[in-house]
Amino acid sequence: MADRSLVLNQLNLVARDFDATLAFYRRLGVEIPERPSPGEIRHAEVTLANGFVLEFDNLALARTYNAAWRGPAGGSRALLGFAVTTREAVDERYAVLIAAGYAGRQPPYDTFFGARYAVVADPDGNDVGIMSPQDDSRRSWPPQESPGL
Numbered sequence: 001m002a003d004r005s006l007v008l009n010q011l012n013l014v015a016r017d018f019d020a021t022l023a024f025y026r027r028l029g030v031e032i033p034e035r036p037s038p039g040e041i042r043h044a045e046v047t048l049a050n051g052f053v054l055e056f057d058n059l060a061l062a063r064t065y066n067a068a069w070r071g072p073a074g075g076s077r078a079l080l081g082f083a084v085t086t087r088e089a090v091d092e093r094y095a096v097l098i099a100a101g102y103a104g105r106q107p108p109y110d111t112f113f114g115a116r117y118a119v120v121a122d123p124d125g126n127d128v129g130i131m132s133p134q135d136d137s138r139r140s141w142p143p144q145e146s147p148g149l
Contacts, residue, residue: 005089010053010081012129014069018042018058030054041143053081064112064143066119066127068105079119079127087116087132094118094130104149112143 015021106119
């Protein structure tokens, strides 16, 4: 039986040229708000009319939250994000997928943005993120590299 608490709510694109990527999507008609970016970390996001979140990260940021981006091959350019209801559910789903033979890209950990987060590759090598709700009391800055595999 399908667990109805799993929600596809996010697509995250890792941009080689962050400014050119934002310019493209803005020209397409996506209203991406301007957001100051400290240092070399770049991130932008917009919640679309249907509630779906479209996010953009540069390589420097992708390397902090997904250990696969620090390896020689890098990660996939798009990351499908699934929301789960609890921090524990991130660890549980990651363990089930790894036990089934899927490749882990980022083991579960507590992120700088306050969520519990993990990444697994689907059979075609696409990165699939699993994220708990964000907890502001668990936020930290600046971001530190996530634990590796």
